Amino acid sequence: MNVEKTATILQRLQSIGITLERISFLDHGYWVCESNFSVGATSEYLLGLYSIQEAAAQIPVTLFTESEDKTVLDACAAPGGKTVQLADSMRNTGAIIALDIRKQRVTALANQLERCRVKNTVVYFLDARQVSELKASFDRILLDMPCSGNFAADKNWFKRRTINDVKRNAALQREIMTETVKVLNDNGEIVYSTCSLEPEENELNIDWAVRNLSLQVEEINCHGQEALTNVFGKYLDSSIEKCRRIWPGQTQGFFVCKLKRRNAA
Amino acid sequence: MIKPIVDFVGRFGTKIMLDESLIVKRQGRYFLLNKNLKRLASKNFFYAGVYIGKVKDGRFFPSFNLLNFVAREKSNKVIIDKKTEWLFICGRDIFKQGIANVIGSRKKDEYTLVLNSYGECLGFGRILRNLDGKKGGPAVENILDIGDFLRREK
Numbered sequence: 001m002n003v004e005k006t007a008t009i010l011q012r013l014q015s016i017g018i019t020l021e022r023i024s025f026l027d028h029g030y031w032v033c034e035s036n037f038s039v040g041a042t043s044e045y046l047l048g049l050y051s052i053q054e055a056a057a058q059i060p061v062t063l064f065t066e067s068e069d070k071t072v073l074d075a076c077a078a079p080g081g082k083t084v085q086l087a088d089s090m091r092n093t094g095a096i097i098a099l100d101i102r103k104q105r106v107t108a109l110a111n112q113l114e115r116c117r118v119k120n121t122v123v124y125f126l127d128a129r130q131v132s133e134l135k136a137s138f139d140r141i142l143l144d145m146p147c148s149g150n151f152a153a154d155k156n157w158f159k160r161r162t163i164n165d166v167k168r169n170a171a172l173q174r175e176i177m178t179e180t181v182k183v184l185n186d187n188g189e190i191v192y193s194t195c196s197l198e199p200e201e202n203e204l205n206i207d208w209a210v211r212n213l214s215l216q217v218e219e220i221n222c223h224g225q226e227a228l229t230n231v232f233g234k235y236l237d238s239s240i241e242k243c244r245r246i247w248p249g250q251t252q253g254f255f256v257c258k259l260k261r262r263n264a265a
Numbered sequence: 266m267i268k269p270i271v272d273f274v275g276r277f278g279t280k281i282m283l284d285e286s287l288i289v290k291r292q293g294r295y296f297l298l299n300k301n302l303k304r305l306a307s308k309n310f311f312y313a314g315v316y317i318g319k320v321k322d323g324r325f326f327p328s329f330n331l332l333n334f335v336a337r338e339k340s341n342k343v344i345i346d347k348k349t350e351w352l353f354i355c356g357r358d359i360f361k362q363g364i365a366n367v368i369g370s371r372k373k374d375e376y377t378l379v380l381n382s383y384g385e386c387l388g389f390g391r392i393l394r395n396l397d398g399k400k401g402g403p404a405v406e407n408i409l410d411i412g413d414f415l416r417r418e419k
Contacts, residue, residue: 043350046411047385071305095305108418110312114328115414122305123312136305 001028001050009049016042025223029058048116053081054153056246056254059222060144060193061085063258067094070139074098075128075180078105080112082144087118096121097136099128129179139188141180145173147194147201152248170200174208181213186261190215193256197248199231202255206243207236209259217242218258227255266290269325270317276376277389278369279340283317294319297330329386329411332378336386341369341377343396343405350381354412358403359390371396377405387411 001009006028013020019034032039039045040052061082064072067090077083077098086096098121100106106125113121124134128143148166151157177192184190192209194201206227209215217239224244229236243257267285274281287303289296291310298306298314306313318327336342345353349363359379370377373395379387388410393403 041415043354043381043385043387043411046354046414047387095301097305106311110316111414111417113312114316114330115411117315117330117333119299119315120302121313122302122310124309125311134305134307 001030005049009044012044012049013039013042018042023055023058026055026058026062029053029055031055046115051081051084051112051116053085054195054252056223056251057081057144057193057195058085059224059244059246059254060142060191060256061089063191063220063222063256064089064140064142064189067140069094071136072096072140072142073131073136073138073180073183074142074144075131075176076100076144076146077123078102078109080109082142083109083121084112084116084118086142087113087116087120090120092119094120097134097138098123099126099131101125101127128176131180131183134183137183137185137188139185141184141188141190143173143176143180143190143192145169145176145192145194145201147173147196148198149195150197150248150253153195153252166196166198166200169196170198170205173201173205177205177209177213181209181215181261184261186263188260189218190259191256192259193254195252195254197245197253197255199228202245203228203231203236203240203243204234206257206259207240210237210239214262215259216262218260220244220256220258222256223251224254224256227257267295269320270295270331273318273325273327274331274335277335277340277378278375279335279338281334281338288317289313293321327389327409329388332386332389332409336378336380336384339369341375341392342380343367343377344380344382344384345387347382350387353379353387353407354410356407356410356412356416358393358407359405361396361401361404364396364404367396376408379405379407379410388413 020030023029078100083098224246226241227243227245246254295317296313302314315330316328317331344366390405
């Protein structure tokens, strides 16, 4: 929900019969409890006064410390829910560079930006692994990774996914991390997230990044449980427990953590 | 370079100030950038800053950002009631009884912005008959409305 207009928007939505309830672990997120029509077709939505996003998926953007006036990379941005949330949290200051590789999704991203009157974003049809081509460096990097998803968000998940999908996604995620770390400013922050519950795409990847990319896991204070530090009989770096694993229930399954360069202050 | 934009805005009986040095045209689409974005945006971007509109087959198609710029100026506007707002964003024309207020021109064939009771721009249309007249029927033809955000995804 647009941070600057929250009270007014709540009142307007209530006046047209939409019942909302504040999400306890978010500052600007609300559950839709009751509505006689689609909340994705109101004037208020089409005017960009609010967006629709799964609750756990709203967490990553909130983990950055102070992002106003910063240069931010949204490496896998489409369809743009988090990009809009980022722009809102930055109050349209600084700059967001948003990347994605699928044409149709990039178009959807551009539509979201226009609807929500985002002014501080440049979108490229570009693979995150080629980010160095932009010759820019970033204070904040959002890695909301392409992932295998989870059964809470996809009822056919067990039919559609194989262990090879998980391995392929985990490898892709490592490649994206490797290339994006190269454009992270000293003292910059990375927020890594997936909507997968597979350790290969989460704890094991972060453990790998800590060991190979000179990154360290930062403390975060958000909804979720400590991540696993013993996976498939393998003991991981103890700092991995600072990551958060959100089990499906109230929200979809989700994983999130914050990383910095190890030598950063 | 910005003649199509200036000409379009002029049809609402107004003009807006745009810093031409910050406008970038890419594949027929116009974007307004700030200096910081201009520095960061290389020439192969897909979208940047504030999308203003596009020229296709010699015609200019405005963005909602541009309509919002125009709405801030003294320009032709009709303010419509709640029921008419819903019909308008579903793509329907506006009947005279749905218009609560008219600002600026009331003349046939002029362009007018369409605003809701909160003063938010819902789109624009063309005046079909003199708005001073008493005759019923459609009064403003819907040319573009925010329901387009849903329709364009299909």
